[in-house]
Amino acid sequence: xxxxxxxxxxxxxxxxxxxxxxxxxxxxxxxxxxxxxxxxxxxxxxxxxxxxxxxxxxxxxxxxxxxxxxxxxxxxxxxxxxxxxxxxxxxxxxxxxxxxxxxxxxxxxxxxxxxxxxxxxxxxxxxxxxxxxxxxxxxxxxxxxxxxxxxxxxxxxxxxxxxxxxxxxxxxxxxxxxxxxxxxxxxxxxxxxxxxxxxxxxxxxxxxxxxxxxxxxxxx
Ligand SMILES: [Zn+2]
Numbered sequence: 001x002x003x004x005x006x007x008x009x010x011x012x013x014x015x016x017x018x019x020x021x022x023x024x025x026x027x028x029x030x031x032x033x034x035x036x037x038x039x040x041x042x043x044x045x046x047x048x049x050x051x052x053x054x055x056x057x058x059x060x061x062x063x064x065x066x067x068x069x070x071x072x073x074x075x076x077x078x079x080x081x082x083x084x085x086x087x088x089x090x091x092x093x094x095x096x097x098x099x100x101x102x103x104x105x106x107x108x109x110x111x112x113x114x115x116x117x118x119x120x121x122x123x124x125x126x127x128x129x130x131x132x133x134x135x136x137x138x139x140x141x142x143x144x145x146x147x148x149x150x151x152x153x154x155x156x157x158x159x160x161x162x163x164x165x166x167x168x169x170x171x172x173x174x175x176x177x178x179x180x181x182x183x184x185x186x187x188x189x190x191x192x193x194x195x196x197x198x199x200x201x202x203x204x205x206x207x208x209x210x211x212x213x214x215x216x217x218x219x220x
Contacts, residue, residue: 066139073135074157098169113167132154
């Protein structure tokens with residue numbers, strides 16, 4: 001394996017430190033062959049007409065599902081700092097829908113992210129918050145890790161007085177297989193700075209988030 005055959009799968013900066021380093025990226029042909037193997041494993045015939053184009057479609061879907069590996073979340077936020085003109089109240093973006101895949105079953109995780117921060121001296125455009133969610137969602141994930149990654153990256157780059165990230169999501173590895181429990185959503189949260197340490201700020205952000213008392217959240 002030569003250097004040219006390796007791709008950086010994640011940028012090793014800031015909160016991305018724990019991400020995988022470099023792996024040899026298989027060729028598209030190898031990836032399609034792997035899909036054919038799984039189709040055979042499922043018990044079907046990959047050479048029948050209806051499945052002929054499937055490996056190509058699956059590989060193209062993977063390019064979309066996992067596009068977050070090629071993006072740097074820190075650079076994304078750094079590009080758009082703005083002066084706040086003295087604004088020092090909570091900024092919150094609610095109900096950011098995301099689609100991700102669990103790293104244990106490669107099954108969809110679909111849910112919503114709520115992000116709040118208390119600016120110190122700068123704010124970031126709200127579309128960048130949604131893009132930040134996308135970068136982490138378009139990777140193989142567990143919900144706890146994704147919650148922490150979003151909060152930690154915002155905290156590192158924006159250096160606000162406080163950060164709160166809450167994620168509610170349904171895991172299809174739980175609804176369509178295994179224990180088969182539809183209608184269950186998992187809630188995770190990460191609170192940093194004033195939202196963790198100052199009871200007044202914490203109460204304020206929790207009431208804005210609509211999670212009174214925060215009792216439904218699992219802190220990670
Ligand atoms: Zn799973």
